[in-house]
Amino acid sequence: MTVTEPLTVRPPQYVGARVLRVEDNKYLMGRGRYLDDLALPGMLQAAFVRSPHAHARIASIDISAAKALKGVVEVLTGAELAKMGTPLVADLQREEVLPVGKELLATDKVRHVGEAVAIVIAESRYLAEDGAQLVSVEYEPLPALVDPEQALSHGAVLLHDDVPGNNVAHIEFDSGGVEEAFAKADRVFTKRFHAGRQHAAPLETRGVMADYNPGTGHLTIWSSTQLPHFLRTLIAPHLQMSERHLTVIAPDVGGGFGLKCHVFVEEAIIPLVAKRLRRPVKWVEDRVENLAASGHAKEIVMDIDIAVTNDGRFLAFRGRYIGDCGAYSGYPWTALIDPLAAANLLPSLYDVREMSFQVDAVLTNKCQTTAYRGPGMAPGHLARETLIDDIAHELGMDPVELRIKNCIGPEPYVTVNNMRFDGGSYVESIRKAQELVDYDRFREAQAAARAEGRYLGIGFSPFVEAGTWGSEGAKALGFPAEFYDTASVTVEPDGTVTVTTGTFNHGQGHHTSLAQLAADRLGVRIENVRVVDGDTSKAVWGAGTYASRSAVVAGGSILYAATEVRNKLLALAGSLLEASPDDIELYDGQASIKGVPEKSLPIAQLAGVGYFGGALRPEGQEPTLSATRYYDPPQTYSNGVVVAIVEVDAETGRVDLQRVVAVEDCGTMLNPLIVEGQVHGAVAQGIGAALYESLEYDESGQLLSGTLMDFLYPSSTEVPTIEVSHIVTPSPVTEGGMKGMAEGGTIAAPAAVINAIADALTPFGAVIRHAPVRPADVLALIEAGRA
Amino acid sequence: MKPASFKYACPTSVQEAVGLLQHFGDDAKVLAGGQSLVPMMNGRLAQPDVLIDINQIAELRVLEVNGGLRIGAGVRQRTALESPDVQRVVPVIAEALRHVGHVGIRARGTVGGSIAHADPAAELPTIMLALDATMTVTGAGGQRTVPAEEFFRGVFTTAVEYDELLTGVHVAVPGPASRSAFVEVSRRRGDFALVGAAVSLELIDGAARRVRIALSGVADRPVLAHRAQEFLEGRDPHDPVVREEAGRLAAADLDPASDIHAPGSYRKKVSAVLVKRALSNAVNGE
């Protein structure tokens, strides 16, 4: 098979078919163009001077030696940048939340290792780094806070004078009868879980290039971002420029995973410097900067309580979430992105009518936290689902049956905190997974292995994924703001189709999946559809791609716009074929009268008439064939299960992850191939959370995992073949029935793996309270159990 | 992550390289596969004034069996791993090399580079210590040989002086009674080991002789487990009780350091397990 050839055998309908990704050829042929590949004549390169201290006053900065170095064009400190642009202030429209500002470059003090204090711009990155080495900064170290509970405690040093208690927000929710439910419960189970500090670690780090044209007053920014339009809207005020004079282009982007759905100071600094120097400037983040100074994620200290009857019915959930949010509130989503998302998804798929939670988003002298696939939801899930396994063990119940006993039904369901689930295969998916792993047989094999001194374990982790992020969905997770997206659909004069969208494909396969939707709706072949995104001057405005939203939000807006254009085509065809538009069928590039296939016209011909047909157009129909529509979906939630099977080496603590089975239900699937790819990637990152990923700081706030030798993530050798199967429960509320997916694996896999480890270690009574679980931790659990 | 500027020399003979080292002294660094040196230069942890690239020195790329296995310092780790001579004569070296990074790293990294770099968790120094290998070091005054036990002096420190080049390593051809094995535990495949254990012994009438047990990741250099070696001498390593005791003795005197990947106490315990397993693999994998 040669993938360069277009599909010749077309499926009856593209949506739901395993269409090969049209964007892949470019990457496979090495013709992708990433930020680092871009160059402009006269371009300069930038390097940052970054703090070696976790918390310190800046006493002085001497840039003279750096400025004197041959090849260095400019050196700027925070004081200078403060005159050029304004700080990024992250805030949320909730009264509990305090705004937290981040200066473009630190002026008075630094708050984490890696925070930038100066920028050196030179003829090459080498020279810029030479210059950076010559900048001498005098610091007066301050006490560092690395423990969020300590940071919250009375009398702790303040990171920001205007954030008392170092707490960005204290948020509470209480359904009313929680304490009563706990008081009358037969049993109360409690667990503290500390989820590890992770990092999205995209293969391509961040990077920005900017070019200012003094002749036009126009500034072009290239950024390795997930949200080009949103970036333009958010950054314009900080550059003191209007949006009409700004173009943002996201070139090919080598992964974002949520990290790049933020706006960073560098995205203001580089354009400001380019404008000042009137030369193009580029900065490509290196891995050390990426690990220390972009965004960390998911470290939350959680206390979860569950009130249970003796027969295993959950009566109430109570959660306390202390986010270890780092030194700033990530812009624009704020430091709540992890702890608040964790708290709001506490009910998951369990039918619990009483719940309360408390959330604190605490500032510490670490890198700020930002979104990373399954933000908050993943650590929150880990705490709850490991506790549920502990409960099953304590009550002598099967962990799968305990879950099913408490699971909601398949119909739409409103959670105690008002999330509107749109129905799903909650129980069915668990049963299916059980079948796929042959659960009973596994339990037999496990018992037999144990008799030989081998430790096998299985972990089930059913999930609900709060993706999609339309306005309602975001609000339900605690983030009130308007989130929708726009798409334009145009049938060009030759009958080919151009779709533009404000979402941005950076690996998800949108150029295929979104084209599938448009092709079906317009009755054309997918080869004739082109999806354009990633450039504010070429595509319509939109909020970008993150939170598993594009299939639903971009998909819905494309369906709306394509329907409008379709109606124009139908009218044209009706008029030319002398039939009612209602009797016209559009398929495979032909418009024909239903049941009379010989009465047909190529869509290309219709398009010609649509543009140039003059009187041939139906009365009143405007020329051209284009529509722009927006879509803001109601709440929608995908669901599924991840099951992991492990064998633990009880002498070394090594965990052999033998099998991962995933059942995914994301409603209407645009393309199962792409869905499966997303599940694979998501599960792989979940395995990272369970076993590897941890950014460690020492007590003085030094980052101990500052390179990829020490920050470990799973590679192909650590990820087994992931077996994916599907259930399709279309959403009754979204256009097209799609539900946002791509984070479920990351949300669920950590608990699946950790529950499997705990299950393997049942003979030792192991209770796992933190992630990742290293071999040394496993051995310690075994020893504690033996003692 | 860009190196500071440096001068670059590319000698084509050992003699020329040694001359350059003499001339530049402490300011120079040898560049072999670059898999350890270049990351350090990129992070500016190493800022040599002069880089002496030894990749064009053909005489360093010799791999031959001639009264022993001789591996030139410039032989790529991958070449050594895939070498029929290595696999036939001293297969345990290949066994150890499989754990060194990934194929891309081994394709650049050299046998000499790993030994000269002397990371305390590295596989090659450990296996060379267990095999009682001899390093050949060449300086202005000519060649000298250094047994592995005297070669590794501390973290990233060896017997090679700054004006010398490690030119090769020599391993005696093991006799028919020889048994050996290498095992390790790492966080992920290809990572530096948390702990590694290499054993080599002769099995004569069911009894172990000339036992050498080397451990990585437990001290500032690869170390021999002397008490375990002495204990095993004359005993039957097929006996699990014997192996267990050897493991215990090997770990008993260790005091490994802690890091974010494992506390020292873990490394100590696992040393005992790995010695036991390496012994088992050596004698049961016959």
Ligand SMILES: Cc1cc2nc3c(=O)[nH]c(=O)nc-3n(C[C@H](O)[C@H](O)[C@H](O)COP(=O)(O)OP(=O)(O)OC[C@H]3O[C@@H](n4cnc5c(N)ncnc54)[C@H](O)[C@@H]3O)c2cc1C
């Ligand atoms: C991702 C990654 C994973 C890795 N994993 C492992 C692993 O699991 N186990 C492991 O052992 N190694 C690992 N390594 C290191 C790798 O094995 C290196 O190849 C090795 O440590 C150095 O060999 P080199 O030829 O690349 O030497 P270089 O990096 O070129 O040099 C290393 C040092 O040795 C000196 N040197 C080199 N050759 C000579 C010589 N002939 N004489 C005198 N001095 C010399 C250099 O001056 C330098 O100081 C890994 C490396 C990477 C990048």
